Amino acid sequence: MAQLLTVWGRASSVNVMKVLWLLDELAIPFDRIEAGGAFGRTRDPDYAAMNPNATVPTLVMPHGYSLWESHSILRYLCRTQPGGNAFYCEAPEARADVERWMDWTLASMNEPMRVVFWALVRTPEAERDMAAVARARDAAERLWRIAEAQLAGRDFIAGDFSIADMALGGFLHRWYALPIERAGLPRLRGWYERLLDRPAYRKHVAVPLT
Incomplete structure (x- = not known):
């Protein structure tokens, strides 16, 4: 079974919401791991290695690439995933x-x-x-x-x-x-x-x- 991309972050975060919304619009399956707020985790060493800001969301791609900052994640997904250009044009x-x-x-x-x-x-x-x-x-x-x-x-x-x-x-x-x-x-x-x-x-x- 192919590994899915992963979103770290609690669903109540307005910044996580943006990423989940785009993934759903693109019909991309994903895993989500609770992090931030009451869930903690963002200051743990393994998370800090991905995102030293202790913020959410963090995106982790199946090939290991990780990215933080919600708007950077939106742009990256639109440029790398099928259908993304519909939401982020080239002109x-x-x-x-x-x-x-x-x-x-x-x-x-x-x-x-x-x-x-x-x-x-x-x-x-x-x-x-x-x-x-x-x-x-x-x-x-x-x-x-x-x-x-x-x-x-x-x-x-x-x-x-x-x-x-x-x-x-x-x-x-x-x-x-x-x-x-x-x-x-x-x-x-x-x-x-x-x-x-x-x-x-x-x-x-x-x-x-x-």
């Missing part, structure tokens, strides 16, 4: 658009959404800094308004469905699932509903917040 400008939104996710959206999520989902109520939550929520909404403008005339964030949607899609689900006030952004909501039409998104990303 330089279209590819740059995809990569721009992936980088924007990490550089801009990640932090405010992390603050809101961790406070409201993973921090006991008595320990929450609600002033910080309010600031982060406002910062996130300003960024989602940028996405709202980008979606004018587009079904997906970079035009065609791509790994840019996978990069942002986990935060998009959290934006609509968190108990917060949200501005009425109709294009953003339409994008979310189109993602919900994808079985892999519903399976791996649009899940209860934990």
